[in-house]
Amino acid sequence: MFRKTLLCAVLIAGSTAATAGPVFNEGFDSLGSMAVSGWLAGNFSAPVGESSWFQGNTGIFDAQEGAADSYIAANYLNAGFGGNVDNWLVTPLISASEGGFITFSTRTAGENPFGGDNLEVLFSNTGSLFTSDYVSLGTIGSAAYPTDWTTFSFLFDATAANVRFAFRYTVTDTSTYGDYIGIDSLSVTVPEPGTLLLLGAGLLLMPLALRRRRREQN
Numbered sequence: 164m165f166r167k168t169l170l171c172a173v174l175i176a177g178s179t180a181a182t183a184g185p186v187f188n189e190g191f192d193s194l195g196s197m198a199v200s201g202w203l204a205g206n207f208s209a210p211v212g213e214s215s216w217f218q219g220n221t222g223i224f225d226a227q228e229g230a231a232d233s234y235i236a237a238n239y240l241n242a243g244f245g246g247n248v249d250n251w252l253v254t255p256l257i258s259a260s261e262g263g264f265i266t267f268s269t270r271t272a273g274e275n276p277f278g279g280d281n282l283e284v285l286f287s288n289t290g291s292l293f294t295s296d297y298v299s300l301g302t303i304g305s306a307a308y309p310t311d312w313t314t315f316s317f318l319f320d321a322t323a324a325n326v327r328f329a330f331r332y333t334v335t336d337t338s339t340y341g342d343y344i345g346i347d348s349l350s351v352t353v354p355e356p357g358t359l360l361l362l363g364a365g366l367l368l369m370p371l372a373l374r375r376r377r378r379e380q381n
Contacts, residue, residue, distance in 0.1 A: 187257045187351040190228070191235040194218055201255030203292065208242035208249050212337070215241060216252050219345055227268045227312040227347040237332045239279070239341025248334035248341060254351075256290050256325040263353040265328055266316040269303065272343040273310030279340025280308050283331040284317050290325040297329055305340070312347065 191197070194217070206215045219226055219234035226234040235252065242248040271280045281304055285297035300317040319326075328351070334341035 185350050185352050186259055186263075187254070187349075189254075189349040190233055191219070191226075191347055191349070192229060192233045194235070197235075203251075203253040203255075205251040205253070205294070206241060206249075207251065207294075208246060210243040210246050212240045212242045212246065212248075214238060215250060219347075220343075223272050223343055224270070224345065226345070229347075234345045234347035236343060236345045238343040239334050239337040241332065242334065242337050245336060245338040248332060248337060250332045251294065252330040252332075252346075253292070254328045254349075256327060257351055258324060259319075259321050259326050259351055259353050260324045261353050262318075262320040263351060264316050264318055265300070265349070265351050266314060267349040268312045268314045268347045269309070270312045270345055271308045271310060278305040278308070278342070279334050279336075280305050280342050280344050281333045282308070282344060282346075283333065284315075285329040285331060286319050287327045287329070288321055288323050290323065290327050292327075294329075308344070314348070 189197070204216050206212075214237070216235055216237050219232045219236045221231040223236075225231040237248075237250055237252075239248060241250045265284065265286075269282060281302060283302040284300045286300050287297045289296060291297070300319060301315075303315065319328075330346060332344060
């Protein structure tokens with residue numbers, strides 16, 4: 164089976180030390196510094212367009228924080244006219260073996276009445292560079308994509324010492340759909356030991372409590 168690899172951008176992989184609290188932060192100040200720290204990109208759009216991930220365009224909107232252009236962006240031109248966008252942005256290796264949260268802010272330009280921007284957040288528990296090894300943590304769909312900077316947080320459960328995350332920007336039929344998105348203020352946080360277990364227990368107990376309440380009402 165053919166497996167797409169993200170090595171199309173040959174960058175040096177980096178890592179961070181695992182501690183309770185933030186273990187990784189990225190403000191997207193410069194694509195050059197991101198390359199040095201180990202970020203990877205792979206544009207699998209069909210057909211591939213004239214752009215990939217690029218520094219934020221202040222003529223469209225400013226960054227959530229920091230310098231006006233200190234965010235990373237992608238748009239419908241990632242694919243050729245009438246094509247489908249499938250553009251990946253992948254973090255360096257991150258030491259987060261206890262699991263935790265990935266948090267970031269994103270928005271779209273909000274100028275295209277047809278929408279069509281989608282951003283999927285994915286996770287590789289092995290730090291793999293093969294797209295088939297990533298699992299989805301969730302998707303911000305075009306119908307709900309915010310037009311102002313909005314913060315999202317996704318829970319992940321890790322067992323390996325080093326992991327990676329990926330942002331997958333997709334648009335179907337760029338002749339009709341797609342606009343422009345930005346991503347800013349990324350952090351990966353590892354809670355204090357035991358916090359994730361308590362959270363997991365709470366998530367498991369919630370449905371049980373709801374079922375018990377329904378039985379009492381009946």
